[in-house]
Amino acid sequence: MKDSRSTSTPTPRPSWHTHSPEQVCQQLDTSPQGLDSTQADARLQLHGPNRLTPPKRRSALQRFLLQFHNILLYVMMGSALITALLGHWVDTGVLLGAVLINAIIGYIQEGKAEKALNAIRNMLSPHCIVLRDGSYRELEADQLVPGDVVLLASGDRVPADLRLLQVHELRVEEAALTGESLPVDKSPEAVATDAPLGDRFCMAYAGTLVLYGQATGVVVATGSQTELGQINQMLSDMEAQTTPLLRQIDRFGKTLAIGVLTISALTFALGTLWRGHPASDMFMMVVALTASAIPEGLPAIITVALALGVQRMARRKAIVRRLPAVEALGAVTVICSDKTGTLTRNEMTVQRVVCADHTVFQVTGVGYAPQGHLQLDDAPVQANDFPPLQLAIQAGVLCNDASLIEEDGQWQLTGDPTEGALLALGGKTGLPQSQARARWPRMDSIPFESEHRFMASFHEDADAQPWIFVKGAPERILDMCAHEMALDGSLQPLQVDTWRRMATDTAAHGLRLLGLAMRRARPQGERLTHDDLTQDFVMLALVGIIDPPRTEAIRAVAECHQAGIRVKMITGDHAETARAIGAQLGIGVGKPSLTGNEVALLDDRELRRVVMEVDVFARASPEHKLRLVQALQDSGQVVAMTGDGVNDAPALKRADVGVAMGLKGTEAAKDAASVVLADDHFATIAAAVREGRAVYDNIRKFILFMLPTNGGEALIVIAAILFQLALPLTPAQVLWINMVTSSALGMALAFEKAEPGIMQRAPRPAHQPLLSGFFIWRLLLVSVLFMIGGLGLFLWELRAGTSLEVARTMTVNAVVACEMFYLLNSRFILKPVLTREGLTGNPYVLAALLACIPLQLAYTYLPWMQGIFGSAGLSAGEWLKVLAAGLLVFLGAELEKWLLRVTGLARRLRLG
Numbered sequence: 001m002k003d004s005r006s007t008s009t010p011t012p013r014p015s016w017h018t019h020s021p022e023q024v025c026q027q028l029d030t031s032p033q034g035l036d037s038t039q040a041d042a043r044l045q046l047h048g049p050n051r052l053t054p055p056k057r058r059s060a061l062q063r064f065l066l067q068f069h070n071i072l073l074y075v076m077m078g079s080a081l082i083t084a085l086l087g088h089w090v091d092t093g094v095l096l097g098a099v100l101i102n103a104i105i106g107y108i109q110e111g112k113a114e115k116a117l118n119a120i121r122n123m124l125s126p127h128c129i130v131l132r133d134g135s136y137r138e139l140e141a142d143q144l145v146p147g148d149v150v151l152l153a154s155g156d157r158v159p160a161d162l163r164l165l166q167v168h169e170l171r172v173e174e175a176a177l178t179g180e181s182l183p184v185d186k187s188p189e190a191v192a193t194d195a196p197l198g199d200r201f202c203m204a205y206a207g208t209l210v211l212y213g214q215a216t217g218v219v220v221a222t223g224s225q226t227e228l229g230q231i232n233q234m235l236s237d238m239e240a241q242t243t244p245l246l247r248q249i250d251r252f253g254k255t256l257a258i259g260v261l262t263i264s265a266l267t268f269a270l271g272t273l274w275r276g277h278p279a280s281d282m283f284m285m286v287v288a289l290t291a292s293a294i295p296e297g298l299p300a301i302i303t304v305a306l307a308l309g310v311q312r313m314a315r316r317k318a319i320v321r322r323l324p325a326v327e328a329l330g331a332v333t334v335i336c337s338d339k340t341g342t343l344t345r346n347e348m349t350v351q352r353v354v355c356a357d358h359t360v361f362q363v364t365g366v367g368y369a370p371q372g373h374l375q376l377d378d379a380p381v382q383a384n385d386f387p388p389l390q391l392a393i394q395a396g397v398l399c400n401d402a403s404l405i406e407e408d409g410q411w412q413l414t415g416d417p418t419e420g421a422l423l424a425l426g427g428k429t430g431l432p433q434s435q436a437r438a439r440w441p442r443m444d445s446i447p448f449e450s451e452h453r454f455m456a457s458f459h460e461d462a463d464a465q466p467w468i469f470v471k472g473a474p475e476r477i478l479d480m481c482a483h484e485m486a487l488d489g490s491l492q493p494l495q496v497d498t499w500r501r502m503a504t505d506t507a508a509h510g511l512r513l514l515g516l517a518m519r520r521a522r523p524q525g526e527r528l529t530h531d532d533l534t535q536d537f538v539m540l541a542l543v544g545i546i547d548p549p550r551t552e553a554i555r556a557v558a559e560c561h562q563a564g565i566r567v568k569m570i571t572g573d574h575a576e577t578a579r580a581i582g583a584q585l586g587i588g589v590g591k592p593s594l595t596g597n598e599v600a601l602l603d604d605r606e607l608r609r610v611v612m613e614v615d616v617f618a619r620a621s622p623e624h625k626l627r628l629v630q631a632l633q634d635s636g637q638v639v640a641m642t643g644d645g646v647n648d649a650p651a652l653k654r655a656d657v658g659v660a661m662g663l664k665g666t667e668a669a670k671d672a673a674s675v676v677l678a679d680d681h682f683a684t685i686a687a688a689v690r691e692g693r694a695v696y697d698n699i700r701k702f703i704l705f706m707l708p709t710n711g712g713e714a715l716i717v718i719a720a721i722l723f724q725l726a727l728p729l730t731p732a733q734v735l736w737i738n739m740v741t742s743s744a745l746g747m748a749l750a751f752e753k754a755e756p757g758i759m760q761r762a763p764r765p766a767h768q769p770l771l772s773g774f775f776i777w778r779l780l781l782v783s784v785l786f787m788i789g790g791l792g793l794f795l796w797e798l799r800a801g802t803s804l805e806v807a808r809t810m811t812v813n814a815v816v817a818c819e820m821f822y823l824l825n826s827r828f829i830l831k832p833v834l835t836r837e838g839l840t841g842n843p844y845v846l847a848a849l850l851a852c853i854p855l856q857l858a859y860t861y862l863p864w865m866q867g868i869f870g871s872a873g874l875s876a877g878e879w880l881k882v883l884a885a886g887l888l889v890f891l892g893a894e895l896e897k898w899l900l901r902v903t904g905l906a907r908r909l910r911l912g
Helices: 021-027 037-047 060-066 071-085 089-113 115-121 227-237 244-274 279-293 298-315 325-330 339-343 387-398 417-428 433-439 474-480 496-507 551-562 575-585 596-600 604-610 622-634 646-654 667-672 682-722 731-751 773-799 804-826 836-840 843-861 863-869 876-903
Strands: 127-132 135-140 149-153 161-173 209-221 318-320 334-337 349-355 359-363 374-376 379-381 403-407 410-414 442-449 454-460 466-472 481-485 491-493 512-519 537-546 566-570 593-595 616-618 639-643 657-661 675-677
Touching: 021 161, 021 209, 149 161, 161 442, 227 622, 227 646, 244 279, 244 682, 298 318, 298 325, 298 682, 298 731, 318 682, 325 657, 325 682, 334 339, 334 622, 339 551, 339 566, 339 575, 349 387, 349 417, 349 496, 387 417, 387 433, 387 466, 387 481, 387 512, 387 537, 403 417, 410 417, 417 433, 417 512, 417 537, 454 474, 466 474, 474 481, 474 496, 474 512, 474 537, 496 512, 496 537, 537 575, 551 566, 551 575, 551 682, 566 575, 566 622, 575 593, 575 616, 593 596, 596 616, 596 622, 604 622, 622 639, 622 646, 639 646, 639 682, 646 657, 646 667, 657 667, 675 682, 682 731, 682 773, 682 804, 731 804, 731 843, 731 863, 773 804, 773 876, 804 843, 804 876, 843 863
Parallel strands: 334 566, 334 639, 481 537, 566 616, 593 616, 639 657, 657 675
Antiparallel strands: 127 135, 127 149, 149 209, 161 209, 318 675, 349 359, 349 537, 359 374, 374 379, 403 410, 442 454, 454 466, 466 512, 481 491, 512 537
């Protein structure tokens, strides 16, 4: 897997949003009447179909062969070669089979990854209504060309990037592209050159959804030139990242290979040139040495540990799409999170209702579920005790075109999210929409129009008394009011400056504002008109609405901070809203925030500095998100990126671990990610980080188990060669120890649970090698203990006159006994194992130990095994000597851990 740090530079595009409709039509050589068929055909030849360009792909054979270009598979294939040289064809077949299975799995996973591009291409609308040859006609969207005039209506998916010419109450859902949590009201007026993507109100972008209204627009970009096409291009040009573990294993494998080959070559030279051993005998001894030094079980244990991590994460609602991502989560130092739908619910909620005299009512509960209550000065209150509050809630529910429906325990919104928040407020205070409409039926209404910035509705109560309610932009509602309602229900002159100060204070908390007012009057005519809405209204309240943070996200962010992980919010939403949500989550408190435009002004070097100091980034485009992730990686950080929109897809793919939302995430985001959250909870990420750290711990424990056991075998063989001793272990016996006992025992460590306090540790340094100083120390210490136990027993028995076969059998069993005892030591890197939890806490360790006993008995006593390996039966006294060798290693390893703890070296070496 290639670790490329390069990203594509988006193609510069004209600033269509800065020009008037007339200027745009002039530049594109078109008119509001559109193109004729001849012009369209010529432009189609020039610009090509309105489709996203598929990426260049390797052939199936190339993709399959590249799966073998992996250091783990090299180790396995090297092990297979050694077993073949020794004539152990069954072992060779097993290893090669494992290599093939790994390659097939990688091939399948790579094929799944390519679906990300298909998911984006499928976002383009298949059909559209186009003005051609002076009349509207339905056309395949891939036939659109720059200069075409397109008609948009409610429910349409925008087929290309459009500069809007005429707009009638157009609202477009752009969350997937920009991260904007609310539908965007569009207008044909040009905007500033530096306006962020989400503020280009005169544009409609390919792949976004029309929720309300109608418009006509001229096509300014098609296919790969659209904003969606730029994202597709970034994904196409981007190479997937390797994980920290694979980079460590790559370095570790190279170091180990060089070390083993060097020692083997020196041993061969010393044995033949200095000690005069025959070259053929020395060759087989060196093969035994190599077999004893290579940890054949490492690839298998990593695969098993990762697979077990996948299962544990799945139980926690985190679906892993790429196996190495399991461990990569445990190495994460920074989590970059989208806001809308990730840290927040993507469900607008009323949090504050402000009435006259600076009276601020807080609203508990989040989302559209009618669960929560009103508070005044932190004490629960009832809405009907405060007439203006009760009427304001009534106005919000009645002057409303949305609807909330409960399905399978979930409240689903149809309509505008802001109106959904008002309906939820009614439900929390005992005024559900169905009841309100039955008691105050609507007689007429004026829908929201961006020109007037309010909605009005006319109702009659049970006594046939008239009510006109309005809601809209606070400044517009205040213009319509002459009075305000006090808390006791009395009317008093409107205090405009006071209401404006209250509006400013509420907006400073990142809340979106709505004003609510009423008038006890009938329309002047048969229908409600704008003439009925000019004056004499009574101001009831200001409502503060926000997409609130998830409760579990607040806890999860705190847990990440405790674990030494920085959490950064990168959102397309407004800066004020982002700062307010960040403050509630504990992100970026007391620090500056940056907008996408400010990020664009920084060069790469300055961005690397700033990105470590700022935690809240607002109005960020896909390009900005991608640059921020890369800047963090270039600063040495291991980055996880979370998101749910197509605008997040490039950053999700670029990050070390991309985490997509499974419920509300787009298919493009899910297919670009390594991990998909089945419950959309940010808290699940923290749980997945915990599992990832546990997986890495288990791999580290296995290496600390496997290397010293292999090192001990190697020292026994080297000592015998250098001191002209009889070989204590034959190549076949070494392979028996490694393949049958050592690997099987070590496999049990993959099932270890996360140790207490694992989330209180700081993340491990990204470039920390597997062979750290501590690893080398323990490798040498335990290897020497193994050598003393095995070789010492061998020499003792030879001096006592024991036959070579019996002495070798005792040596093999001594090495296996050392491994069995050391397996218990390895359950905890530093903690003592002489506890109930240490001895019995992992049933798989006990099962592995019990399974090893009959294997060694069979090796020792079965005649056909004796014929293959040259083993011999042992007496009870000889078995006691074997157990003594094992206890030597056990007690020595526990003593070393105790010294590290009491001297404080463990803490200073970051081994906790």
